[in-house]
Amino acid sequence: MMGFRTMALFYASLVIVPLCLWLLAALGTVAGHAAAKAALFAVSVVFSLLLGVIGLLEITGGMKRR
């Protein structure tokens, strides 16, 4: 079982890492790089899947302390 600090770090990285990638890609899109637009979308998709799977684990009690 994860400790509180590990858990907080885990959640923070889940938000911060995609957010940084997303911001970078958004800046690239505004600057007119076509690849950046695809990257932006890819980051959104990966983040969305992560959010969904973690949420599902939470709802079904998969991450509950036993």
Added chain:
Amino acid sequence: MKRTYDMRGRMTNLLRLVPFDKEAFVHMVFYRALVFAAIAYGIVGALFLLGAAQLAAYVKPLALIVWVLVTPQVFETVKAFSLVATRGAAFGRLNEGSTKAVRRKTGGALGLFYSLPYAVLAVWVAGFLAALAWWAV
């Protein structure tokens, strides 16, 4: 699966939140829906990225649905940030002694922290409206 109870009933029953915390109820209802919408958006988006061009019509509406469902989560997250950053002085329910002790450390001005969730919410909603206009859905 082990079921958890407290004095207000079964904790998986979201309706039990209504009498004492409507905000938490809205947050949880939106979160439950968000989980499935996010998975749907992720799968559709991934398939679209891998070359299923016929899914293009679903990507933007799904993104907007996820956007709406994330709205309470954004508000609650910023509210929690305000709560933590002010050690419970903003949006917290501290007793008199603790309030005095916290105020000594954080200073008096809490207006910024009280207004921060609403400011972020305004930006979030403005982004949604901009996406609606830009994508012409």
